[in-house]
Amino acid sequence: MADVHYPYTLCLIRQDDQFLLLNRQKQPAMGMWNGVGGKIEPNETPTAAVIRETFEETGIALAEVRFAGTVVLRAEQAVGIYLYLADLPIDQTLATPLATREGILDWKSLNWILDPDNIGIISNLKHYLPNILNGPLCRHTFDYNQHQLTDYTTDVLPEDALQSIH
Structure with missing residues (x-):
């Protein structure tokens, strides 16, 4: 992991059992609900990038994120993406739905996100979300053929993975 550098970040912001998701109005994943994030700039750490991107897309200034x-x-x-989880304090609010230049932000329940009949969620989120809430740090690999998910594998990351992203 130490020599792997991915170009993107993605943050899932939660408050209680709700997650702040973005319904993207442009590619990639136009029309799909997903977390927020984006491209890492030169000389920027993934953690700094996800905090900056979250602020740019939501207006939320995160004090803390968890790889x-x-x-x-x-x-x-x-394409590789660094995943982050952030808890929004109860005393901080974001009224939704909220239209932004990136799309529409809205709070969605965990049950809504994971519902097997929900086809509006980006296909990989349902697979890795339960793991990032309860499991070890993993690399989640998704294979696609013409935008259709064909395979999903999970590998536990080495113990030094956290140190290599700062």
Whole structure:
């Protein structure tokens, strides 16, 4: 993990049993609900990038985020993402739905996100979300063929994975 550098971050912000999700109005994943995040800038750590991207997309200034693993999406080429989880304090609020330049932000319950009949959620989120809430740090690898998920594997990250992203 120490020599792997992914170009993107993704943050799942929760408050109680609700998660702040973005319904994207542009590609990639246009029209799908997902966490917030984006591209890591040169000389920026993944942690600094996810805090900056979260603020840019939501207006929330996170004081603390927790590294929650990685996602690798393999289609025509592989793309890697650093996953983060952040808890929004109860005394901090964000009224939703809220239209932004990126799409619509809204709070969604864990049950709503994980419902097997929910086709509006980005396909990989339902797979890795339970793990990042309860499991060890993992690399979640998803294989796609023409935007259809064909395979999903999980590998536990080495113990030094957390140190390599700061």
